[in-house]
Every structure is written in C-alpha cells, then in structure tokens.
Amino acid sequence: MTTASDALAAAADAARLAPSVHNTQPWRWVVRGDTLELSAVPERQLREQDADGRLMVLSCGAALHHALVALAAEGWRCEVERPAGEPLAVVRAVEHTPADPHDMHRLQLLRVRRTDRRAVTEEPVTPEVLEALAAGARRGGARLHVLDRDQVLQLAVMIEHSGEAQRRDERMRAETAGWVGGERPGGTGVPASALPVENPRTTVAERDFGVPGTLAAGEGHDNAANYAILYGDGDERPDWLAAGEALGELWLTATGRGAAVLPLSSPVELEFTRAALRRMLGDVGWPYLVLRLGVADPEHAGPPHTPRLTSEEVITVEE
Numbered sequence: 413m414t415t416a417s418d419a420l421a422a423a424a425d426a427a428r429l430a431p432s433v434h435n436t437q438p439w440r441w442v443v444r445g446d447t448l449e450l451s452a453v454p455e456r457q458l459r460e461q462d463a464d465g466r467l468m469v470l471s472c473g474a475a476l477h478h479a480l481v482a483l484a485a486e487g488w489r490c491e492v493e494r495p496a497g498e499p500l501a502v503v504r505a506v507e508h509t510p511a512d513p514h515d516m517h518r519l520q521l522l523r524v525r526r527t528d529r530r531a532v533t534e535e536p537v538t539p540e541v542l543e544a545l546a547a548g549a550r551r552g553g554a555r556l557h558v559l560d561r562d563q564v565l566q567l568a569v570m571i572e573h574s575g576e577a578q579r580r581d582e583r584m585r586a587e588t589a590g591w592v593g594g595e596r597p598g599g600t601g602v603p604a605s606a607l608p609v610e611n612p613r614t615t616v617a618e619r620d621f622g623v624p625g626t627l628a629a630g631e632g633h634d635n636a637a638n639y640a641i642l643y644g645d646g647d648e649r650p651d652w653l654a655a656g657e658a659l660g661e662l663w664l665t666a667t668g669r670g671a672a673v674l675p676l677s678s679p680v681e682l683e684f685t686r687a688a689l690r691r692m693l694g695d696v697g698w699p700y701l702v703l704r705l706g707v708a709d710p711e712h713a714g715p716p717h718t719p720r721l722t723s724e725e726v727i728t729v730e731e
C-alpha cells in the first residue's frame with residue numbers, strides 16, 4: 413500500500429492537469445506527512461486582467477477539486493480545511509479503503525478533459541445533461557444559471573464590450589501576449605495549437621487572444637450552444653475557491669456526458685460587465701465565470717493537451 417504522503421504527492425501531480433485562466437497554473441502544493449497544503453502563487457497571477465486574484469483562486473479551486481478526485485480514485489478518504497487566508501486549503505488523508513470503480517473512472521475523465529474552442533455542433537446539450545451539470549456545480553459549492561435566448565443576446569453585447577475594452581488596453585494586451593500563443597516551452601500558457609485559426613462566427617464571440625492559432629475550428633455557429641453563469645452567494649476568497657471546485661466537478665461531469673465546456677472570463681474581469689452579469693442574476697448572486705456548453709464534433713480530433721509545469725515546479729515534499 414502506498415503511504416498517505418505518496419498518495420498526496422500523486423494527487424498534487426494529477427491536479428497539474430486542472431484548467432486555469434490562461435493556463436497560468438497559479439498553485440503550489442506542500443506535502444507534509446499526511447497533509448497536503450494548497451497555496452496560490454501570486455507571481456503567476458494576471459495583474460491586469462485579474463487584479464483581485466479571483467480567477468487565480470478559482471483556478472486553485474479547480475486544482476483542489478482534481479487532487480481530491482485523484483485521492484478518491486486511490487481509495488483515500490480525506491478531510492479538507494479551507495482557511496480564509498493562506499494556505500487556501502489543507503487536505504488530510506484520513507483513511508484508506510478499497511477504491512470504488514466510479515471514482516477510478518472520474519480520474520480517467522480528469523485526464524481527458526480539455527478546453528475545446530472549436531465551433532459546437534448543431535446538436536444541443538440535452539436538458540437532462542444540463543441538469544447533471546448544474547448538480548455538479550452544486551456539489552462543488554456553487555450554482556449554474558442557464559441563460560434564456562434574450563439573456564444570450566445581452567451576453568453577446570456584454571462580451572463585445574468587454575473584449576473591446578481589453579483590446580484597447582495596451583497593458584492587458586501585453587499581458588495576454590505574455591501568456592498566449594506560440595509553442596509555450598516553459599510549460600505554461602495557451603499554445604497556438606489550442607486556438608482556432610479563425611474564431612468561429614458565433615452570436616457570443618469567443619475570446620480574441622490577439623494571436624494566430626492553428627486549430628481547425630470548423631464552420632459551425634453557436635446556435636445550438638447553451639450559455640450559463642457559474643455563480644454563488646459570496647464574493648470572497650473562499651467563495652472563489654468553491655467556484656473552482658464547482659467548475660472542476662461540472663467539467664468532469666460534462667466530459668463524462670460528451671459535452672464541451674468553454675469558459676469565457678473576460679466579462680467577469682471588468683467591473684462594468686461583472687456588474688451587468690450580477691444584474692442578470694437578479695442581484696442575488698455573484699458571477700464567477702461564464703460558460704459555453706455544447707457538443708463538439710465527435711468526428712474530428714479536438715485540440716491537443718496544453719502544456720503543464722513539472723511536478724518539481726509545483727510540489728514540495730517535506731520530510
């Protein structure tokens with residue numbers, strides 16, 4: 413049997429595959445005996461687009477979710493503390509039991525999950541799958557509001573404005589250029605291979621990263637896509653961490669059900685569009701992320717996996 417310490421290090425290793433804003437991977441893990449500590453890494457925070465660190469903490473939440481999935485797949489029962497400051501979370505391996513095949517399958521889903529920026533097909537995500545995704549978000553500690561047709565049109569306008577504001581801002585453009593495009597040999601950022609050659613012609617625009625991509629995105633439209641807001645009750649660090657755990661759980665559920673998820677974070681990065689999203693939620697919740705939900709073309713290969721930092725770069729095992 414592996415020791416708790418080995419299992420925690422392996423879980424942190426699997427969590428390297430978690431999604432993060434611009435693939436910044438802003439997390440660091442310390443294994444100490446039977447505990448695993450997660451901290452944010454401000455050096456990999458997007459200072460212009462994410463000045464308050466919301467998306468950094470949200471990304472760490474997705475990594476925490478993935479680590480817990482990996483521990484469950486090995487049969488480890490864990491307790492998790494989420495202090496309000498740093499570290500963001502402390503996972504304690506409590507008991508080892510025989511692994512459940514369902515949990516092992518979830519670890520496989522984590523390994524195939526990816527961001528798919530290709531056009532979605534004409535086939536919509538079924539109401540039953542949408543409900544499963546909403547349940548996934550609730551399990552993670554947040555909620556999902558699926559937009560109606562009028563709200564999608566409002567979102568399209570909002571995203572046009574947030575995209576335009578970001579394109580006009582020289583510092584934001586420079587920041588994006590530092591993380592996106594090319595081959596990314598340093599193990600972070602979004603490579604050209606994950607970006608469409610040309611953004612699909614959609615009602616709600618995909619993020620314009622301002623650099624050429626090499627991914628064949630297809631002719632399609634987004635007529636059959638659903639757009640949703642991941643949201644919750646609070647706007648503090650523990651809430652953003654929970655939002656990341658919810659995103660991880662929703663995305664794994666989507667991967668298992670053949671649905672493609674594309675996060676669109678530019679409207680939450682700017683205050684005026686974040687306020688507009690909040691109004692869309694009737695002022696009762698805090699928006700964390702906009703998501704496009706659709707069915708990707710099963711006939712063609714999706715984008716290759718994006719690079720990751722090495723284990724040594726993000727995990728420290730203390731004796």
Ligand SMILES: Cc1cc2nc3c(=O)[nH]c(=O)nc-3n(C[C@H](O)[C@H](O)[C@H](O)COP(=O)(O)O)c2cc1C
Nearest residue numbers: 431432433434435467526527619675676677678718
């Ligand atoms: C908080 C957050 C915000 C993101 N925002 C966007 C976005 O606005 N546009 C986009 O195309 N991808 C977005 N992504 C997807 C990331 O770029 C992606 O997760 C990362 O490049 C790693 O690639 P992978 O998901 O394929 O593993 C976001 C992801 C997260 C977690």
